[in-house]
Amino acid sequence: MAIPWDLRRRGLKDSIRHDKRVREAIKQNLRELIAEETIITSDGKKLVKIPVRYLDQYRFIFDRGTRGRGVGQGQGDVGDIIASEDDAPTPGQAGDQPGHAIYEAEFALDELTRLMLEDLALPWIEEKHKDQVKTTTVQYNDIRKKGPLANLDKRRTLRENLKRQAARGKSKVGKITDDDLRYRVPEIHEEFHSNCAVYLLMDRSGSMTTEKKYITKSFFFWMVRFLRLKYNTVETIFIAHDTEAAIVPEKDFFILSNSGGTMCSSAYTLALDHIVKHHPPARWNNYVFHFSDGDNFADDNPQCLTLLGDLLDVSAMVGYGEVNYDEFFGAYPGRGAYRPQWSTLYKEFSAIRHPRFVPVTIEKRDQVYEALKKFLTVRDAIPA
Known part of the structure; x- marks a missing residue:
């Protein structure tokens, strides 16, 4: 039936x-x-x-003790509160009302x-030579009379019904029949983008506390998921550093322990050398994302500034994220407003006025999404 x-x-x-x-x-x-x-x-x-x-x-429900509060017959003035829950418990108290x-x-x-x-994408992708990166999207551009109910196009179905009714001299919607039904048909579209290589640099020094490390790994977790879903063949290079840097497998990147001092220049040097050898900018769109707490060896800051300029010369974009989470205020949030003290490295980088250098700061976990949005906001390709 x-x-x-x-x-x-x-x-x-x-x-x-x-x-x-x-x-x-x-x-x-x-x-x-x-x-x-x-x-x-x-x-x-x-x-x-x-x-x-x-x-x-x-649905109909039983009265919950609000009978006669400001509706129906009886006294009442303009501005009276209607059906206020006088017996509602205050926060922290027991109550007898459903949640x-x-x-x-x-x-x-x-x-x-x-x-x-x-809604996010790698910004400033430019056309390059050689191979290209393929992305796949699903669009609904075709309409058919048969299909799964989940793909039913209600507007076109009603339009067909009105056309049939009009042919019979009636000007209103009638009973829907199978002949009226119209279904959207998914079409897979493949788009080709130029080669992309994404370098993910993470500070694993001893100053990266458990919470700082968690925030950093959260960012990289979603970055990797996004890249794999959006760009089928994008290359990802994982670099972890303290005073020395190394390219590590993805599975190790997310479970490395923390120790040692901090020299961010080691990661920048390694990324720069790898780009020159394996991803020349003439054929690749290179992206570098570095996360640290900025607690860098002071004498290393000038070298970092120089290397960052070199990376910008061979990259479509360089992003620097600094995590400034204070363990004391995190453990005792009622101690007053936390005023972050940004590192000397961040202050050095803040002076850079390059259109493709994007710095972000994170003070707590729920700001990771804003960092992703800032880094991955779609921008047209422009001359560097």
């Missing part, structure tokens, strides 16, 4: 509304989700659970990454 159209439509309407609500919840909480520890520590293969407020349906139902929506990590970072 065929399912009545009104029931199918109601189920589809609820499903679409539910999906929209979930997506809105994710986008409204991007700052927190980006730094969520259960996501960062996942292996990327299992589903990720996101807390979402339950989407309640309209908001929360459930956990499950997402594959790739799907979650797409929702969170779909």
Whole structure:
């Protein structure tokens, strides 16, 4: 027996509304989700659970003791508060009223990454010679009479119904039939971009505390997920440094322990040499992203400034992120406003006036998303 159209439509309407609500919840909480520890520590293969407020349906409910408060017959003046919960508990007190139902929506990590970072892209990509990087996008440009209910195009379906009704001399929407249904058809589009190599530089010195390290690794975690999802064949090079720098495998990059002093110039020198040997700027769009707490050996700062200029000469963009998280204020947030003291290295870099040098600062976990946005805001290719 065929399912009545009104029931199918109601189920589809609820499903679409539910999906929209979930997506809105994710986008409204991007700052927190980006730094969520259960996501960062996942292996990327299992589903990720996101807390979402339950989407309640309209229904009749029992009175909860608000009878006669400002509605219906009786006395009342303009400005009276309507149905205030006099007995509602204050924060920290026990109460007898139901709270908001929360459930956990499950997402594959790739799907979650797409929702969170779909509007971002590597900036200033220029056409280069030799091979190109392929990206794949899905667009809905074709319409057919058959397809899955999830791809139903409601507007075109109603238009077909109105056309059929008009041919019968009627000027209103009638009963929807299978002949009226129109479905969107997904089309896969491949775009080719010039070669891209992304260098990820991380400070692993002893001054990088547990929280600083977590913030830094959170940034690089989402950067890598974004690159793999958006650009199929982009090359990523992982460099960890203290006073010495080394290219390390990706799995080691995220689990390295911290020790030693800090000389950021070691990472810049290694990245520069690797670019010259393996990714010449004539054929590659090179991107360098470095994260540190800025606690650099003071005598090394001038060398860093020089090397940064050299990196800008061979890169489409250089990004520097400084994490300034104070352990004392983090442990005791009620001690007053925290006033970060940015490092001498950051002050040196702040004087740089190059259009493709992008510095950011992070004081706490929920600022990781803003750093990603600043680094990955789409910009047209312009002469360096």
